[in-house]
Amino acid sequence: MIVPDRYVKAGNSIAGGMGEVHACTDRHLDRKVVFKVLKNGEENRRLLDEQKALLQLRSKHVVQLYDVVEVVDGDIKKPALVLEYIEGGALARGQYQVGYEFLEIIWQISCGLSEIHKAGIIHRDIKPSNIVLDKSGVAKILDFGLSRNSGVDAHTISAIGTPNFMAPELWSREAVSFDKSVDVYAFAITSLVLLKGIIFPGELLEFPPRSLGAHGLSVVLRGIPEEIIRLLERCLARSPADRPSMIDVEVLLRKHLLYNKHRALLVVDDKLHELHSGAAVANIIINPAVSISIKYDGLKFFVSALSGLIYINNIAAVVGAELPACCVITIKVGNSRKFVTFDVSNPEVLS
Incomplete structure (x- = not known):
């Protein structure tokens, strides 16, 4: 197989179900790449479908398409995909x-x-x-x-x-x-x-x-x-x-x-409270008749106990309700209202 001058073959070809895969080197960028070419007799549509799909994708978990080139296989010119080389x-x-x-x-x-x-x-x-x-x-x-x-x-x-x-x-x-x-x-x-x-x-x-x-x-x-x-x-x-x-x-x-890795911050009367696996319950007690308890079970933060008129993002709170990652808790105390902000950190799964 003859490849464009920019590339040089860097290994043996591997035959697959629909085509051949060739390891090559991109001499301009000094990196390994993969050429994917259809076998003789296979429909080019299969290759073009792959091209069409990959051109629309940018994901850490999807092989990346770098280029579409033409190669010479015997006396036949064929399109080839230049793909990310995955070691x-x-x-x-x-x-x-x-x-x-x-x-x-x-x-x-x-x-x-x-x-x-x-x-x-x-x-x-x-x-x-x-x-x-x-x-x-x-x-x-x-x-x-x-x-x-x-x-x-x-x-x-x-x-x-x-x-x-x-x-x-x-x-x-x-x-x-x-x-x-x-x-x-x-x-x-x-x-x-x-x-x-x-x-x-x-x-x-x-x-x-x-x-x-x-x-x-x-x-x-x-x-x-x-x-x-x-x-x-x-x-x-x-x-x-x-x-x-x-x-x-x-x-x-x-x-x-992310079990047990979440952390939440509550701001009550300008005081900061942290909720996490080591401090899994937060009790906000306004008076004996008005209070709310928030619990972390390792997966989510939810209302575990409640008394009085309390709202989460303007929706009446109920026991068992999961708190959004960012919300405002409104507590009615007589004719006045008290506001508590609640924010969950965003830990990531590393891969």
């Missing part, structure tokens, strides 16, 4: 045990998919081999050869994808339209596949897959927070409309990864 390996089946590291890696995948969907793209082939972990431990989603624009060309007349990772609606013998929820389903299957030593639910191994029974993942995912188990079960719902968005998935995983 690392693809995720593998059974790579993780139940625990923080597993939740952190699927959170990273959910971040990438959230960005992909935000750009209006359906990946359509999410699976471990299409997710690479770089040397810094950052997961990156690649291979957009089956991707489609959401709502524009999201339809198929035959089952295309990887069996076991394909949502039930993709198995129809007739023309079907699909949406981002096919990626949500594949994300949940990928999450299960990454775990070591689990007994895979038999319903999900059939073609097409059947619906899970009630609490179908409780035994399989023992040791994972119940709220996350229920969410993954929803991701595997037979009806696309019953699956959550990837943003919902990312938010919930992030919340659990």
